[in-house]
Amino acid sequence: MNRQIVLQSRPAGAPTPANFALVERPIPEPSDGEVLTRTLWLSLDPYMRGRMNDAQSYASSVPIGGVMVGGTVGAVVASRDPRFSAGDIVLGSGGWQEYAVLPGASLRKLDSALAPVSLYLGVLGMPAMTAYVGLLDLGRPREGETVVVSAASGAVGSVVGQIAKIKGCRTVGVAGGPDKCRYVVETLGLDACVDHRAPALAEALARACPNGVDVYFENVGGAVQQAVWPLLNQFARVPVCGLIAQYNDETPRPGPSMWSVLRKRLSVRGFIVSDHADRLDAFLHDMSAWVREGRVKYREDVVDGLEHAPEAFLGLLQGRNFGKLLVRVAS
């Protein structure tokens, strides 16, 4: 049988375990051009919160009763696509389930000799590529500028901060709690990290950014955004990647004053990595070198067993994870 986590009901405000259900269904059969995979690793990412809503988003909602979506690394069990054979390790979008039938054309074969395959869901995968295109293409940091990144110990933020350092920027993270802040400075090598749970966030951030902020990589919104905004310099760039502090709003809260956008000639841009697929080769080239050379470090937060995915995901939305959150579905 195939164990799956399905969307049982849509959340009103913050999601709860009752919004999910574990079901068992027969393992499906691949048709022509399809591949049956056994899930090894499931990636849990903040964007999945949006898929739980009915509202129009940049991607379609998960239907009630549907399997939660998600990036996966799986082992091919049976293939009706000539490019894949049993035993191949593949990257795809298998979702929150133990087995998935996927179009061969949607899969990428991974070489487990090159790197631990879970990295293709993190520092060599979608979250890191999000960091790469958002920072480099939208943020356009120049040497000596100041970059601030929120959720700085997370899967996206940790890569943003390290690339900004590679590019010669003063780089300041914002993270929740002293352990994460210490990690951001001591392990990731950022110049400073401000704890958004500590009092006087705005003052602490201002002290950490004596020359103002030229790039704010936005992952969280809310109070952190409000603290960063007055520090933005003329011509600052704000790539908007996520707003995790606002995902449970039932009515979208207003944003920063447009007067600041005009007066400071800000460039504020929402983006999603899938619109930038043309940058995949450049990303893989640069990032695999940086990881190999130890210039980009990573940390995985691994949860064992598909049945723990909902709880782990709810923790992610509250910042309880520490590093890239992964579910080890099978070994």
Added chain:
Amino acid sequence: MNRQIVLQSRPAGAPTPANFALVERPIPEPSDGEVLTRTLWLSLDPYMRGRMNDAQSYASSVPIGGVMVGGTVGAVVASRDPRFSAGDIVLGSGGWQEYAVLPGASLRKLDSALAPVSLYLGVLGMPAMTAYVGLLDLGRPREGETVVVSAASGAVGSVVGQIAKIKGCRTVGVAGGPDKCRYVVETLGLDACVDHRAPALAEALARACPNGVDVYFENVGGAVQQAVWPLLNQFARVPVCGLIAQYNDETPRPGPSMWSVLRKRLSVRGFIVSDHADRLDAFLHDMSAWVREGRVKYREDVVDGLEHAPEAFLGLLQGRNFGKLLVRVAS
């Protein structure tokens, strides 16, 4: 004597005639490298409202007692710059006064045989170049897309709309009152114009934009912005040129939700034309051809006499002008 309009006091909220004073001072003498000009035309533009405030802006405030700033066309009276002689007609920043001493390096000589010289303050000048760079470089309209421009009969908006039509876009203006709306459609040739003073603005705008909005050229903010925002398409661009409906706010009002920026991958960018001086030649080349060929039309709203500048400026802030507002200071 030199009559001048000076800033008498800073406005709290909407400016009033009492914020200005007419003073007489001796006509100044040019030093080496300087030119004394007699003002023929003074341009009145919304950005001047910002200069009346003490708050940090992209340009410095006018000091209390200082002459109000502004673009002018003047006749050279005396020159200590070898490039200029008495009788030359020059474009510069003479401000709200009858005579100005200006650095020769800041002046551009105009050929009155080519075009009426007042046009260099309008359709061949700063407002039109603002439209040109804002629409083409930041808005990047593509043929068949829908462009909405607010203040569509004004000095900037009228050029934005006509360039958008030249580029093959469905182009919808927003203007105040039936006369301006008729002008926008019948004279400027836009596809539709919505009266922001009429009831049900949002519905009227939605009807005029059946395929949503790909570029919103923002001149006004406020209620018009709120009506446009839900119509923005994925990947829409919003060049933020002005926020005339918000200039009198004592506390900046919040902006649109960042969730919309993220979800629709919007690109929201504040700009000021002086940052784009490298585009002057391209602008003059294209715009003078378009004006000569009758593809870009213009309308001037001329007020006679420097003493009427404050009243005319206050009317501009309330949308009482109809076309590019100019003061004929001398003939």
